[in-house]
Amino acid sequence: MEYDQHVHTYFSFDSQAQFEDYLRKTSQPFITTEHLELSNPDDNGGDDAPDQAAYTAKLQELKRRYPNRLLRGIECGYFAPRQADLQRYLQAQDFDLVLLSFHHDGQYDYQDPHFKQVDLKRHVQTYYDRMLAGLKAAPFGDVLAHFDYGLRILDVTPAQLEAWAKPQLQAILALIVKRQLAFEVNTKSMYQWGNAELYELVLPWYREAGGALVTLGSDAHTADKFLTGFAEAKALIRSAGFSQLAMYQGHQPHLTTF
Template structure:
C-alpha cells in the first residue's frame, strides 16, 4: 500500500471549492478528504461550519461507482474548550473513518486572524496550548493531532524562545497524544508556507523523547495542485529523526507504511 494524504479539503469545507474529481487525477489507492467542522466559527461570522454528512456520504457512494480508488470519510474537527460533548453527540450518529483534531479559534477570533498581531504572543500561545490540553483531556475520538503549531503561525518565535516558554505545555500535549495512540501530523502549510520547519525539528524530537511513535503527513490542500505538497521534504525530515514508518488510518485499523 502507498501512503496517501491524510489532510485535505473539498467544496464540503466552508473555505474550499475543490472537487473530488480533481484530486482523483492523482489516482490514489485510497482517498480521504478531511472537511472542516467548526462550531460558531469566527471565520464564518460565528455560524456553525458543518460539512453536510448526507450529501458527503452520497457523493462518496457515487464516486465509488466510477473510480477504482477506495474512499474513506474524514473530518477535521476544530474544537473550542466546552464544545467537546456537543461534538461527541454529533459524531455518535455520523461515523467517520478519519478524524483530525485541530484548535483553530478561541470563541472570539481564529488564530490566523490579523487581530492576533495586536496581542501579546506569549499570552496568546499560552492560551492556545491550554485550550489544546483541555480538548485532549475531554475528547477521545480523534486519530491525528493536526498542525500543533496553528496558533503560532502568525508569530515569529525562535526555537529557543519557543522552548523556553512552551516546552512544558507542549510536553503535556504530546503526552496526551501518546497516551491516546494518536499520530502527530507534519503539516505542509506549516512546513512550507509558514516556514516552521525548525519548530517541527524541535517538536519531533520532543515527541519522540516522550515516547511518540506515530506520524502522519498532511498537505492541508484546499486545491488539488497541493495534494501531497512537500511530502518528500517532510519524509526526509522524519528519516533524519530515524522514523521508519508513517501511520495510515483505514477505518478502525491503522497501517504502518515504511518510509
C-alpha cells in the same frame, strides 16, 4: 502505501475543490477531512458541518468510477463549550479518521490578524494551555492536526517555542501518546507558513515521549497543493528518528515503512 490524510473539498466552508481535481492527480487513495467547525469566528460565529447525507451520496457516486480511492475523514475544530455537539456529530457517522484541531478561541480564528497585536509569549502559552485542556477533555480524535496552527501567522522561533512552551508541549505529547493519537506533520504549516523548524524541534520530543504514530497531510484546499512537500517532510521525519508513517482506515493506524 502512503496517502494524503488532510485534504479539503467543497464540503468544507473554505474550499471549492472538487474530489475529481484530486482524483486526477493520484492513483492512490486519500482521506478527505472536511471542516467540522462549530461557533466558527471565520463564519460569523456560525456552525460549519459537512452535510453528511450529501457527502455519503457523493462518495457512493465516485466509488463506481474510482473504486477504493476515497476514505472518509473529518477535521474537528475543538471548542470546549460545544464539546457535546461535536461528540454527537462524530458519533452519528462512521469515519476512517478524525483530525483534532485547535483553530479558534470562540472570538477569533488563530489566523486572524488580531493575534499580531497581542503579547507573543502569552499568546503561545495560552494556545498550548488551551490545547492541553482540550485534549484532556475531548473523548474523540485519532490525530492531533497541525500542532502549530496558533503560531502560523506569527514569527515564533524554535528557541522561543522551547523557552516558552516546552513543558506544555511535552505534556501534550505525553497525553497523545497515552491516548494513542497520532502526531500530524502538516506540510502547509511547514512550507507555506514557514514552520518547518518548529516541526524539526518538536518531532524528537514526540519520539522521546514514546510516540510512534506520525501522519502526513498537505491540508490542501485546492488541487495544486495536494501531496505537496511530502518528499521534504519525509526527510525531516526520518531525521527525527521515525521510519514509519501511520495510515488510517476505520480509525485504525497501519504502519508503513517509508
